Amino acid sequence: xxxxxxxxxxxxxxxxxxxxxxxxxxxxxxxxxxxxxxxxxxxxxxxxxxxxxxxxxxxxxxxxxxxxxxxxxxxxxxxxxxxxxxxxxxxxxxxxxxxxxxxxxxxxxxxxxxxxxxxxxxxxxxxxxxxxxxxxxxxxxxxxxxxxxxxxxxxxxxxxxxxxxxxxxxxxxxxxxxxxxxxxxxxxxxxxxxxxxxxxxxxxxxxxxxxxxxxxxxxxxxxxxxxxxxxxxxxxxxxxxxxxxxxxxxxxxxxxxxxxxxxxxxxxxxxxxxxxxxxxxxxxxxxxxxxxxxxxxxxxxxxxxxxxxxxxxxxxxxxxxxxxxxxxxxxxxxxxxxxxxxxxxxxxxxxxxxxxxxxxxxxxxxxxxxxxxxxxxxxxxxxxxxxxxxxxxxxxxxxxxxxxxxxxxxxxxxxxxxxxxxxxxxxxxxxxxxxxxxxxxxxxxxxxxxxxxxxxxxxxxxxxxxxxxxxxxxxxxxxxxxxxxxxxxxxxxxxxxxxxxxxxxxx
Numbered sequence: 304x305x306x307x308x309x310x311x312x313x314x315x316x317x318x319x320x321x322x323x324x325x326x327x328x329x330x331x332x333x334x335x336x337x338x339x340x341x342x343x344x345x346x347x348x349x350x351x352x353x354x355x356x357x358x359x360x361x362x363x364x365x366x367x368x369x370x371x372x373x374x375x376x377x378x379x380x381x382x383x384x385x386x387x388x389x390x391x392x393x394x395x396x397x398x399x400x401x402x403x404x405x406x407x408x409x410x411x412x413x414x415x416x417x418x419x420x421x422x423x424x425x426x427x428x429x430x431x432x433x434x435x436x437x438x439x440x441x442x443x444x445x446x447x448x449x450x451x452x453x454x455x456x457x458x459x460x461x462x463x464x465x466x467x468x469x470x471x472x473x474x475x476x477x478x479x480x481x482x483x484x485x486x487x488x489x490x491x492x493x494x495x496x497x498x499x500x501x502x503x504x505x506x507x508x509x510x511x512x513x514x515x516x517x518x519x520x521x522x523x524x525x526x527x528x529x530x531x532x533x534x535x536x537x538x539x540x541x542x543x544x545x546x547x548x549x550x551x552x553x554x555x556x557x558x559x560x561x562x563x564x565x566x567x568x569x570x571x572x573x574x575x576x577x578x579x580x581x582x583x584x585x586x587x588x589x590x591x592x593x594x595x596x597x598x599x600x601x602x603x604x605x606x607x608x609x610x611x612x613x614x615x616x617x618x619x620x621x622x623x624x625x626x627x628x629x630x631x632x633x634x635x636x637x638x639x640x641x642x643x644x645x646x647x648x649x650x651x652x653x654x655x656x657x658x659x660x661x662x663x664x665x666x667x668x669x670x671x672x673x674x675x676x677x678x679x680x681x682x683x684x685x686x687x688x689x690x691x692x693x694x695x696x697x698x699x700x701x702x703x704x705x706x707x708x709x710x711x712x713x714x715x716x717x718x719x720x721x722x723x724x725x726x727x728x729x730x731x732x733x734x735x736x737x738x739x740x741x742x743x744x745x746x747x748x749x750x751x752x753x754x755x756x757x758x759x760x761x762x763x764x765x766x767x768x769x770x771x772x773x774x775x776x777x778x779x780x781x782x783x784x785x786x787x788x789x790x791x792x793x794x795x796x797x798x799x800x801x802x803x804x805x806x807x808x809x810x
Contacts, residue, residue, distance in 0.1 A: 362515065393497055541742070559804055
């Protein structure tokens, strides 16, 4: 990440921070446990001192902790820790021996900059109700955010730090550990702290968790294979900015989009379009006839019955726009000229807007969804691409580089009234308007970069007023992505969530 993007993402995170915990007594004195850790202490303000007991025969720690929460801009919990430098891997079986208790009580594997209550950190957190997530505060005093795993109540957890990236893994009883999805960039000064912790989530209560078969490895292990690319299909809730890993898979998937009923998400993999339930599970391939070399841009029709896509199966390297019937698998070629890509449906389902290269210039065109003559809307210098209709059909939003950087623009459906919507210190790509017409989201990244791939990017959102921006962009997510992350329309039908793909190189 460049300095500019890093500083701005930190500033956004800090602006979201709030300190919502009641003051209590100071942390207890450090207690020296046995085993792999150096010491233990209560971090933050707690009413009841925590404790730790070690069983060498089981490599097991019984940890009791109080504390109102580990969230927002400050934490309160019992922490058993060791100071380390370089890379680290911490693994343990975790269980709450007592039933009941607060559903949000937490037992965590943690990497932390300091013992300050508002320290930067990342953890693999098992909650009392079985929810498992990667939580992180990327800078001292900033807000905590999380990526929830799509599996609950694991028996074994692992947290891994490689360079500045942190990942978590999980497993059920007797199962091998597997990547849980998502990651966080956490720059730390060395040495830093690694350890286990418990928070009761109630300031007047004490909760206990047992960490068994604890294994702590410092330094980068010698690995026989190169890191492997994984893709995580995530959804982020606009109100909370918390993310959830819906689908995790080796290799590259791209361009998630929601079905109109909100039940499923579509994405592209190796030229084919697949469907997965919005709650997760196994994916299924969609029959698109002879169109088997789709690019990452696709769009589902407003009635959910048809898919528009760019595909070059018939003429490799010369993409044309096709419409496939989801139910029947029949295929219709819509554009006569090539290359044409990136289709978007009008709200009435009668027209497709798309990007095309004509005469050496990249512009935006429309064509009847049933096929016919194309009409130019945007031509001229620069790249003009990624069109999308507003829900009322009054505007088409698109990207243009005519101002010297990639920014979001809009125009009337006939190409008139072209005007710039965004203009700040970022490149801004792939505008998507919420189904209720109130917000627009886009991908932001450093102005000095071309379209990034597997690089740090921001998902940002603005309120709209009559199609124009009514506020400065707000932060939704920071992740490794770029090309493929939000190429297709990615709002949920209720305008409450966004889908995107993040990419991880997993050791």
